[in-house]
Amino acid sequence: MIRLTGVAKTYRTRQGDPVEALGETSLTVAENEFVTLVGPSGCGKSTLLKLVAGLVPVTRGEIHVRDKLVREPFPDVGFVFQQPVLLPWRSVLDNVLFSVEMLGLDPRPYRKPAGDLLELTGLAGFEAKYPHELSGGMQQRVAICRALLPDPGLLLMDEPFGALDAMTREEMSLELLRIWEERRKTILFVTHSIPEAILLADRVVVMSPRPGRIVRVISVDLPRPRTMDMEFDTRFKTRSDEVRSLIFSGRKERA
Amino acid sequence: MRLVRRLFGEALVPVATLVTALVLWEAATRVFRIPRFIMPPPSAILAEGWQWRYRFIQHTWVTLYETLGGFALSMVVGVPLAVLIVYSPILRGALYPLIVLAQSVPKIAIAPVLLLVLGYGEVPKMVVAFLVAFFPVVIDTATGLNATPPELLDLSRSYRASALKTFLKVRLPMALPFIFAGAKVAITLAVIGAVVGEFVGSDKGLGYVILSATSYWKTELAFSAMILLSLMAIVLFAAVSLVERLTCPWLVPEREA
Numbered sequence: 001m002i003r004l005t006g007v008a009k010t011y012r013t014r015q016g017d018p019v020e021a022l023g024e025t026s027l028t029v030a031e032n033e034f035v036t037l038v039g040p041s042g043c044g045k046s047t048l049l050k051l052v053a054g055l056v057p058v059t060r061g062e063i064h065v066r067d068k069l070v071r072e073p074f075p076d077v078g079f080v081f082q083q084p085v086l087l088p089w090r091s092v093l094d095n096v097l098f099s100v101e102m103l104g105l106d107p108r109p110y111r112k113p114a115g116d117l118l119e120l121t122g123l124a125g126f127e128a129k130y131p132h133e134l135s136g137g138m139q140q141r142v143a144i145c146r147a148l149l150p151d152p153g154l155l156l157m158d159e160p161f162g163a164l165d166a167m168t169r170e171e172m173s174l175e176l177l178r179i180w181e182e183r184r185k186t187i188l189f190v191t192h193s194i195p196e197a198i199l200l201a202d203r204v205v206v207m208s209p210r211p212g213r214i215v216r217v218i219s220v221d222l223p224r225p226r227t228m229d230m231e232f233d234t235r236f237k238t239r240s241d242e243v244r245s246l247i248f249s250g251r252k253e254r255a
Numbered sequence: 256m257r258l259v260r261r262l263f264g265e266a267l268v269p270v271a272t273l274v275t276a277l278v279l280w281e282a283a284t285r286v287f288r289i290p291r292f293i294m295p296p297p298s299a300i301l302a303e304g305w306q307w308r309y310r311f312i313q314h315t316w317v318t319l320y321e322t323l324g325g326f327a328l329s330m331v332v333g334v335p336l337a338v339l340i341v342y343s344p345i346l347r348g349a350l351y352p353l354i355v356l357a358q359s360v361p362k363i364a365i366a367p368v369l370l371l372v373l374g375y376g377e378v379p380k381m382v383v384a385f386l387v388a389f390f391p392v393v394i395d396t397a398t399g400l401n402a403t404p405p406e407l408l409d410l411s412r413s414y415r416a417s418a419l420k421t422f423l424k425v426r427l428p429m430a431l432p433f434i435f436a437g438a439k440v441a442i443t444l445a446v447i448g449a450v451v452g453e454f455v456g457s458d459k460g461l462g463y464v465i466l467s468a469t470s471y472w473k474t475e476l477a478f479s480a481m482i483l484l485s486l487m488a489i490v491l492f493a494a495v496s497l498v499e500r501l502t503c504p505w506l507v508p509e510r511e512a
Contacts, residue, residue, distance in 0.1 A: 053413050073413045081406040088505040089428055101424070102414035130505055 001154065001186045002029040002052060007061035009047050020211035021047045024061065027205065027214065031153075032184040037205045038197040038243060044212020045190040049156045052188065053077050065154065075103055078147030078185075082159040084139035086131040086146075092118065093127040096145045103150055110149060117145040120179060137168040144176070148183065157189045161196070170228060173199055177226055194243050198236060199226055206246045215246050295475035304479030315483055317460040321377050321449035322442075322491065325384020329441050332385070333392030334434060338422075340393070341400040358390040362448065366455045375456065383455075384448030388441035392434070399433025400426050432506055435499040442495050446488045461487075 009022040022044035029035050037045045050056045052063060054073040063070040078099070086095045096114040097107040118124055121141040131139055140160060147155060160176075161169045173196055180187065191197050197204045204218045220239055222230055230236050277297045283289070284296040291299060304311065336354070340347045366383050373379035403426045411421040453462025461480045468476035499506070 050409070053409075055409055055412055073415050075415060077413055079406075079410055079413055081410075083404065083406060085404045085406045085410070087407075087425070087428070089503070098424075099410075099414060102411055102416040102420065104416070132505060 001031040001033070001066060002027070002188070003064040004028070004048075004052075005062050005064075007048075007051060007063055008059050009044070009051060009056070010059045022051070023211035023213040025212075025214055026061075027217070029186060029188065032186055034180060034187045034189065034200055034202045035205060036189045036191055036197040036201040036203075037207060038191055038194060039207030039212075039215075039247060040209055041192075042212070043207040043209040045207055046158050047212065049079075049158055049188060049190060052154075053079065053156055075150070076153045078150070078152040078155045080140075080143050080147050080155070080157045080160040082162045084131070084136075084143040086139055086142055088131050090130075091127065092123065092129050092131070092134070092142050095131065095142050096149055099146045099149050105150070114145065114149055117148055118142075120182070121145055121175065135168075137164055137172060140164065140172065141175075144179070148179070151183070153186060155185045155187045157187065159190050159192065162192065169193075169196070174226070174228065176200065177224075181225060194240050194247075195231060195236075197243065198222075198239050199228075199230065204239070204243060206243050208247070216242075218242060292472040292474045295478060299475045300478040300482070303473075303475040304482070307476065307479065311461075311464075311480075311483060314459055314461050314464050314480070315487065317377065318446075318449050318453065318462065318484070319487060321380040321452065321460065322384055322445045322487070324377065324381035325388055325448050326438075326442050326445040326491075328381060328385035329389035329392050329445065330438060333389040333437070333441070334396050336389075337393045337396030337400060341397050342418075354390065354393055357386065362387045363451055366451050370452070370456050380449050380452030380457070380460070383452035384445040387448030387451070388445040391440040391444070392437040395433045395437030395440075396430060399430030402433065403429045431503050432499075435495065435503065439492060439495050439499075442491045443488050446484065446491065450484065 004025055004027045006024050006026055007022065008020070008024050011019045011021050013019055025044075025048070037048065039045060047056070051058055052065070052070065054063075054070045057071075065074070065076070068074075087098060090098065093111070093114055096117060097110055100110045101107050115124075115127065118127060121144060123138060123141055123145070126134065126138070131142070134142070140163075144160070161172050164172060177200060189197075189200060198220055201220050204220060206215045206218065207213065208215045218239060222233060222235055281296045281298060284294055295303075336350065340350055340354075362383060365386070369382055369386075370379045373382060407425055407429075408421065411425055416424075449460070450462035450465075453460040454466055457463045461484050464480040465477045465484075468474070468480065
């Protein structure tokens with residue numbers, strides 16, 4: 001589905017100094033695979049998502065999505081950010097419809113699917129409410145519905161649960177998996193949380209900063225559907241120790 | 256009933272304070288025998304205002320008309336100007352210094368020149384009101400347009416929405432609260448601008464009344480015109496606030512629900 005070959009990104013600061021956000025990176029993601037990117041701040045995780053979406057051009061290398069070279073944004077992508085960034089003047093239902101409207105589609109035939117998505121995420125009955133009437137977790141669910149409505153093949157999630165409290169966060173992770181079981185998609189999911197990265201993923205991409213690069217790709221061999229109890233599974237523990245030591249050894253190197 | 260009681264409860268303290276101040280004022284002018292042309296008692300101001308009530312209708316209308324004209328100009332010019340500045344770096348470089356320059360010139364200093372160029376009548380007063388009022392509209396609108404979360408702009412770009420669509424569906428509505436903040440400042444400044452214009456040269460309007468009343472030592476008349484001006488500014492400000500609440504209902508804080 002996604003193929004990154006020797007992709008690198010260098011930004012220029014206002015003073016014109018080059019900053020290497022992402023060093024040479026190669027990665028292949030299969031159709032309907034759930035891949036999480038984990039690593040400390042500044043390791044180029046968010047940059048990688050924007051590159052895949054075609055929002056910023058690569059400095060070197062090539063990105064292919066479904067064998068097509070990415071040069072500009074393409075409509076088969078759904079984006080979810082750390083903040084829900086809903087439109088405060090739109091009702092929940094109209095916020096979900098925002099994505100198809102921006103895609104230039106007629107929103108009317110999407111009202112029913114939008115309602116179904118809201119029901120799937122436990123927001124049935126909230127269609128006419130406004131964002132400020134919802135909790136942070138509910139707002140993020142609306143943002144997920146908005147991303148899912150055009151039924152994109154690829155879902156890019158940039159720390160989507162990062163601003164939520166720990167309990168809501170766990171609940172949302174499991175809910176995302178449940179939605180993903182029902183509507184399979186390729187997901188690239190950026191997170192700071194090691195347990196979250198392992199619980200969700202088929203494969204965990206561990207990254208290190210300055211310049212951002214992939215340290216290792218770890219396959220998670222836990223059965224699906226995943227549950228919270230799996231955190232006590234020895235395989236879970238082995239994987240999270242592995243990720244932790246990779247991130248931690250990277251820190252020592254620089255010290 | 257509860258609403259009435261609440262409004263009464265909220266209004267009680269300010270009204271009582273105002274009444275006390277007026278009573279003290281009235282008493283002081285009588286006890287200390289202050290001449291009317293220095294400080295007229297409230298009763299004299301009220302009586303003079305009542306005598307002038309029919310003439311005041313005409314003068315108030317003129318000043319209101321000039322104020323609204325200047326305010327409308329400041330919105331019609333200020334908002335598009337802000338859009339140009341935000342969207343085009345070249346126009347920003349070209350226009351921004353001019354706007355700041357226009358703002359830094361004291362309006363009272365240009366008013367005589369403007370009247371010289373544009374002549375008598377209401378239009379030059381509208382232009383002065385516009386010049387005084389448009390700056391906050393430009394600055395607040397530009398700030399509002401730049402306040403759109405970058406994620407929303409990324410989202411719009413990833414859906415390949417046109418710049419116009421992103422502007423109409425995202426950036427402009429996101430900027431509305433800022434535009435209204437600018438409009439609320441502008442409406443009160445427009446009143447000042449209209450009065451400044453009238454001071455420089457006119458034969459009608461509340462500013463003209465104040466100027467001619469003081470030159471005839473009729474301080475109580477000047478005071479009543481001032482009170483009318485303040486009332487006008489308050490009503491106009493409340494009107495803009497009302498429009499804001501009607502167009503941006505999502506800004507109403509939850510505590511009022």
